Every structure is written in C-alpha cells, then in structure tokens.
Amino acid sequence: MIEQDNLLHLQNGSDVRGIALSGVKGEEVNLTPDIARRIAASFGEYIAKKYKKPLDELRIGVGHDSRLSAEDLKNGVISGLLSLGCKVYDCGLSSTPSMFMGIVLEETHFDGSIMITASHLPFNRNGLKFFDRDGGLNSKDIKDILSFASKLPSDEGKIERLQGSADRIDLINYYSEFLVDKIREGVKSQDYDRPLKGLKIVVDAGNGSGGFFVDKVLKPLGADTSGSQFLDPDGSFPNHIPNPENKEAMESISKATIDNNADLGIIFDTDVDRAAVVFASGEEVNRDRLIGLTAAIISKYHPNTTVVTDSVTSDHLTDFIENELSMKHHRFKRGYKNVINEAIKLNKEGNETHIAIETSGHCAFKENYFQDDGAYLVVKILIETAICRNQGKSIEALIKDLKEPKESKEYRLNITAEDFKAYGDNVLKSFEEFSSTQAGFYPVPNNFEGIRVSFHDPEVTGWLLLRMSLHDPIMPMNIESDTVGGVDIIIKRLLPFMEQQGQLDLSSLR
Helix, strand or coil, X not given: CCCHHHHHCCEECCEEXXXXXXXXXXXXXXXXXXXXXXXXXXXXXXXHHHHCCCHHHCEEEEEECCCCCHHHHHHHHHHHHHCCCCEEEEEEECCHHHHHHHHHCCCCCCCEEEEEXXXXXXXXXXXXEEXXXXXXXXXXXXXXXXXXXXXXXCCCCCCCCCCCCCEECCHHHHHHHHHHHHHHHHHCCCCXXXXXXXXXXXXXXXXXXXXXXXXXXXXXXXXXXXXXXXXXXXXXXXXXXXXXXXXXXXXXXXXXXXXXXXXXEEEECCCCCEEEEEECCCCEECHHHHHHHHHHHXXXXXXXXXXXXXXXXXXXXXXXHHHHCCCEEEECCCCHHHHHHHHHHHHHCCCCEEEEECCCCEEEEHHHCCCECHHHHHHHHHHHHHXXXXXXXXXXXXHCCCCCCCEEEEEEEEECCCCHHHHHHHHHHHHHHHHCCCCCCEECCCCCCCEEXXXXXXXXXXXXXXXXXXXXXXXXXXXXXXXXXXXXXXHHHHHHHHCCCCCECCHHHC
C-alpha cells in the first residue's frame, strides 16, 4: 500500500497533480491508474456523503484533455466509480469548464464530475479536478479525499472494469450549444442565428482540448475561421505550450491573426479554463490588458461593481478600473480559487462583485456560477466585438486609455532554507519593517499578499511586490516602472536589504 503522505503530496491547492508518464530523467511516476481509481472512489464517497444520496444513485461525469496519459487514468477513474455502483458517464475529450456545466445542464445533470488534466504543465504530468453542485472543490476537500484514498487497498497493475460500464455522452456538444445560445442572445443581431457573419476569427488551441470552439461554436454562428491552428488534440504539444501567459504561444496567435487579416485571435490553454485574445493589429490582450478589457465590457452592464484580481496587477490597471470605468478594484491573493472565493465572499457581504479574474487568464463571472471558464470569457469578448462592429466601432477602443508601464519584470528568488515557508514569512516581515523606514519607499496598505511598495519621486515612478510562491521555495518579486531604467533603480535601492537575507538566492538581481 502506498503511504498516505505520498497521496497527500499529490495535492496542488484545489487540484491533484502528479507525474503520469515515465521518460523524463529524475521524474518518477507517482500518478498511476490505480491511484486514480482510489482517488475517484474516495470522491464518490465524498459526493454520496455530502448529498446524502445512495452510491448507486449517483451520476458522475468523467472527462479529460488531450494528454497522452488521459485514457489510462480515465480507465482507473471509471473503475473506481463503478466499484461503488455509481452511474458513470464517459465524456471523452472535454474542457474543464464543460465538466462543471455537466452538473448544471438539464441534459446531463451530474451529481459530480472529474476532469483529468494538468493545465499547461509538461506532457508527462497529469492530474484531477473535481466538481460538485457548488463548483470546484476547495483545498480542504481535496485533502480529505486524498486522505481517505490513501486508506483504500492498492490493486496496482490490475485495473479492470467491474460489472456495468460507463455510458458515453458527448458533453461538449451540450456545452457548445449553451455557448452558442449565449452569443446569439447577447448580440441580438438582425441575423439572429449568425451574429458573427462577416467576422474573421482565428483560434489557437495549442493541441489541447479547445479545438471544439471552431466547429461547434464559431462556425455555426457564421464566423470565418480559416487560419485557425493547432486544433487537433496532441498531448505531446508539438507546436508550443498551450498557455496564454507563454511568450511563444502569444507570439504564435498574434502572427496568425496578422497573417490571416483576422478581426480577432483567440488562444486557449490545454483544458480551456483560461484564455487570451489578440486584436486585429496583433496587439496581445492578456494579463492586465485582458483584465481591463473584461472590466470595460462588464461595466456597461454592471456599473460601479467591484473587480477582484490577483496581487500582481499594475497601478495603471487600478487607475483604469477606478477612474476610467468608475468601478472598484480589489486586489487579492494569487491562485484562481482565492480570487473566486474572495469575489463570492464580497457578494455575501453586500459588495456587488461580478468578475473574479487573474492575470493568468482565469476569469469567473457571477452570471456564470463564478466558474473560471476561458470559453465563456471569450464568449463575452465575442459578443462585444460583434456589437462594436454593428455600431461602427472597434473593441480596441475599450482599453485605449489603459496605460502601460515603460518596464515590467518578474524575478524569482530561490529560497535555500529547509523550512522555506517560515523563512519566507520572516523575510516578508523584515521587508515590511525595512520599507516603512526608507525614504522614497511607500508601503501600500490593505495588501492581502506579500509586501507591495510604491515609488514616486523625481528618479523613479513604479512599484514592487515581494511575496511567497503558493507552493514552491521561491519568492517572486514583480517590479514595474514608468521610468526607463527604473527597474534597475528600484533593485539598487533594495539590495542593502536583500543582501542581508543569507538564504535567498540573489543571482538573478545581479
């Protein structure tokens, strides 16, 4: 039997992540079909207990992205659920958001669902995401599920289907129809069925599971999708990392947009819970620009609402949201579940909040169950693109007043201390004391993650954020400057403090 700690080590926040394929030196497989079976069985028990429903009455959906290990892990997951007597639905190639919608949609109405994915991580990785009627499970739920799974007997190498079988269901079709209806209702075009007719839109799915968006969403709405690329699922990811934050990936969709004279470019991550877009000019709209665009769209329907983001957003974005859009900007911690849960909390407290969005491209709307859904984010952008076109305007104009810093850089400082979390916490405490006593350092109040400091003097205008990584022995430090050479100036001011931190690797700063 595998030790409990080994299964708990598979926890990555609110997900399960592991190495599912051999072949990479120094990376031993720790997520096998048998482990997936035990985890899935534990999830089934969790759902039955939560909803006080007999196991043989549970309806559980299982889907996966394009990863090479998906089928083997799916066999394990389905075997674990069938061993409980659950009714299991094999959704095949799916997106993470569609697996939650399988719980919501009347055509499927699952009690829970499991998505086999590891987002944009390397080809040998894989993982599991879990959903119930309340949305994605939180980190405590995952810990409980892994703890229970650790107590189940191992049957390594002997996965087989038990009596009964999973029913095959094409969930992505139902989900696509939901997205198509949203666009038709949102645009309200004279040509109701084909509101995107006359628009050229290219999609880069990065060989993940997002290729469905072309044939099942855009084409039925009348869009010209010629020039779209990397739509076929291929878990070796031969063209680029399917990640809207990746420089090569964004350059790829930008080039495709320009080369094909497209009105809009769209890029998804592997499992379509994140996205970014490119304007006709080739301008990349991700990170702060994507947040600004999304806020501008929502402000038309929900003025004065709050926008919740992660901690690394810029001062210019705050200025745009609060002064140009007359909305409120609430910075919170990194981690898409942190941002989403904060938005839900604010609403419960009476603070109207309609968007929770990370610079990574995770975006959740109140109107869409606060589920982070890259395809739904793109749907909102497509609706606005079509409306602007019909009014003789351009969607680019929505963020024309969003200023950009002259310089922006992230440094990742490795911690060499064994207890890296305690060490990092001490560094942050010391940095807070240091920055509060230094001339030209202006600590930002009400900061929920790390220490944020502003600089505004004749030599430099900008800011920095020093924080702990969510899971790794790393202290990321983000610096932006409105002054050319300002990042180096800020680092020079920091070095007297940083050089006193003996177990922090400063090589990237020198």
